[in-house]
Amino acid sequence: MNRQSILLTTAALALGTLVPATVAGPAAAAPPAGGVASASARGPAVAVGHSHPQVLSVGGAGVYRIGASLAALTTNGHIDWTAPGCDGVVHAGATGAWAGVILLAFRDGRLVEVGTATAPPRSPAGAAVGMSFAELEATYGWRGSLIRNDAGDAEAYLVRIGSRVELFTGHPIRPGVGYFQVGPASFVERNFRQGVAC
Numbered sequence: 296m297n298r299q300s301i302l303l304t305t306a307a308l309a310l311g312t313l314v315p316a317t318v319a320g321p322a323a324a325a326p327p328a329g330g331v332a333s334a335s336a337r338g339p340a341v342a343v344g345h346s347h348p349q350v351l352s353v354g355g356a357g358v359y360r361i362g363a364s365l366a367a368l369t370t371n372g373h374i375d376w377t378a379p380g381c382d383g384v385v386h387a388g389a390t391g392a393w394a395g396v397i398l399l400a401f402r403d404g405r406l407v408e409v410g411t412a413t414a415p416p417r418s419p420a421g422a423a424v425g426m427s428f429a430e431l432e433a434t435y436g437w438r439g440s441l442i443r444n445d446a447g448d449a450e451a452y453l454v455r456i457g458s459r460v461e462l463f464t465g466h467p468i469r470p471g472v473g474y475f476q477v478g479p480a481s482f483v484e485r486n487f488r489q490g491v492a493c
Contacts, residue, residue, distance in 0.1 A: 410476030
């Protein structure tokens, strides 16, 4: 297993134990703390024991917008911790309502990935961690597809939205989605398909 897979699996398991995942109806239109609700978000949200922000889209989540500066987010108190990764990538944790809900990845100081192992948040279409790949296919139809990595040992569900993607990867110990991430295809999809060299 490569280092990124270990990191994501560990993060997913850690988040899963910190925040109980619930699978409910489509995300609420209420904006997350410090953010703006997606225009396509609708319906009631149900969370047990924790009030999560509700929508994660290819644009990001709340103040954590794809392309945002790590320096600016840190200066404004939106970054809790950082950890260096491969090829100049820095992984980080969020603060506020997103703390313990999302993980961040920055390349060259800019946000290139937002991921979660909890539900909510949901995609604007209502997809989330805990769903089966069949449920994702029913949700997205022709807009998404099942893909495999280049090694052929992992599958994921991919939705392209312009140059960005929503990627739903499997859970390490049960069927269905264990991690939901968004960002540029050149980073998120490439890392899934090719893995990380270091």
